[in-house]
Amino acid sequence: MSDSPDWSQTNSNGDIVIPYGFSPGFKWKDEIDSHLLELTRDIGCMKFIREDSMSTSTYENGVIFIDGDDYADGKCWSPLGVAPGFRGTSTTTVIEFGAPAGWQVLSLSAGCGGGVRYIVHHEVGHMLGRFHEFRRPDRDIWLNVSPAALTQGAEMYTSWRPHGFPLDISSAMMYGTTLLTHDPAEPDLTAKDGSLVPHLFGFTTMDALTAERHYCGAQAGTYKNKVICPQAAATGLMVPIFTDRLCDNIVDCPGGKDEDGSMETCNHSDSTPRNDCCKVGCHGDFLSKNFGRNSVPIIGRF
Secondary structure, X not given: OOOOOOOXXXXXXXXXXXXXXXXXXXXXXXXXXXXXXXXHHHOOOEEEXXXXXXXXXXXXXXXXXXXXXXXXXXXXXXXXXXXXOOOOOOOOOOOOOOOOOOOEEEXXXXXXXXXXXXXXXXXXXXXXXXXXXXXXXXXXXXXXXXHHHHOOOOOOOOOOOOOOOOOOOOOOOOOOOOOOOOOOOOOOEEEOOOOEOOOXXXXXXXHHHHHHHHHOHHHOOOOOOEEEOOOOOOOOOOOEEEHHHOOOOOOOOHHHOOOOOOOOOOOOOOOOOXXXXXXXXXXXXXXXXXXXXXXXXXXXXX
């Protein structure tokens, strides 16, 4: 985490509240609602609340999701932490969007992923104060970084609050293996054993636990049940996973062990399967075809 200002406004239960709204004509409202609901469920002390009428919001701080193709530079970006009035390259101010003056802009654009889960979680991670994982000062313990990448945004940060967690190679705050230089012949980021960065899906269990340690005080890590994945990540880390993520058609464990039926049985006969499990199928052929361990997200730079 960075030393940027933290979100601090709360509801009557003491939960941190982050309200959000949208720019006119925003294309990915349903996706944002879904991806932020996941974060509300995973970060125990935090609630993301949609405000359809931002002008009447009682919250001083909040986030406006804008379409960067319509209102900014066609890129995906967010300030770090709370940044009242921040609009980046937006041609429209926070007040002109109809929000209170203390709200801030977060840009999503089609060319850098738009409403894709990983992109949304990545930018929201910045909004919560998260730096890029591959730039942490101890990253050389776990990662190889190419000389070319060092000139394209992979410089180390000098300030970092890891909250006791080692580097998470599947973190939403990672980049794909070639996302910095776009040169497949020379990977930007690899594990020490030469493995490529896995396909990045969004907030991992460790991402959520990091946010809890930053925001939730003594209750951090106590909100949801979790188990350890049976296979180590390429970095050697034994990865935790929330139990409600088992068999939900999103890979969390190295090797897809949470989705192949080895950690939890998917019962196709259930009228309403747990977590909508197996609507697509918890099968090895599905995983290997779509989520191979060394696959790299094909996403524009952001």
